Amino acid sequence: MGTINVSKKYTAVEKAYLPAILIGMKITMKRFIQGFLFRKSWTIMYPEKRRDYSDRFRGAHFISVDPKKTENCTACFLCETVCPAECIHIVAEERDEADNSYGVAKEKKPASFDIDLLRCCFCGFCEEACPKDAIKLSTNYEMATYSREDAIVDLDHLKRPMNGRHEKKDS
Ligand code: SF4
Numbered sequence: 001m002g003t004i005n006v007s008k009k010y011t012a013v014e015k016a017y018l019p020a021i022l023i024g025m026k027i028t029m030k031r032f033i034q035g036f037l038f039r040k041s042w043t044i045m046y047p048e049k050r051r052d053y054s055d056r057f058r059g060a061h062f063i064s065v066d067p068k069k070t071e072n073c074t075a076c077f078l079c080e081t082v083c084p085a086e087c088i089h090i091v092a093e094e095r096d097e098a099d100n101s102y103g104v105a106k107e108k109k110p111a112s113f114d115i116d117l118l119r120c121c122f123c124g125f126c127e128e129a130c131p132k133d134a135i136k137l138s139t140n141y142e143m144a145t146y147s148r149e150d151a152i153v154d155l156d157h158l159k160r161p162m163n164g165r166h167e168k169k170d171s
Pocket residue numbers: 079082083084085086087088115119120121122123124125126127
């Protein structure tokens with residue numbers, strides 16, 4: 001089997017990066033003139049202004065709640081099982097009769113529900129697998145933390161109101 005030689009001989013001008021520098025300067029000057037003369041802005045004043053993201057954008061997770069603020073999760077472990085990053089960790093317990101919103105006695109609920117956002121690849125498999133439409137991915141992209149520990153979110157965090165928290169249109 002033959003080989004393909006992809007090596008290229010560069011001219012002295014190319015070796016000095018002159019074409020690349022001139023192209024870069026042309027773009028910079030174009031943006032400068034547009035901004036200076038026509039007040040055209042290429043950036044937004046984040047966080048006061050935010051860009052609109054598609055409904056299909058997969059951001060921070062949340063757990064949906066019923067009118068009594070009880071999580072819709074029944075601790076079935078489907079999301080934990082399907083997660084390719086193994087970043088969901090659930091501990092189940094029996095749901096009290098008083099908490100039961102489904103008319104089914106002894107249904108389970110999560111005693112704890114943790115997601116390690118640093119391991120998550122935001123594939124959305126957990127959302128697709130959930131039979132209760134409990135776990136969802138929002139359009140919220142603000143997930144920066146100061147420590148790795150803070151990136152592990154718990155049930156209280158997942159149930160909280162937040163920017164970008166929304167019910168998907170088809171749910
Ligand atoms: S989005 Fe994917 S990787 Fe992230 S928790 Fe859900 S299933 Fe796991």
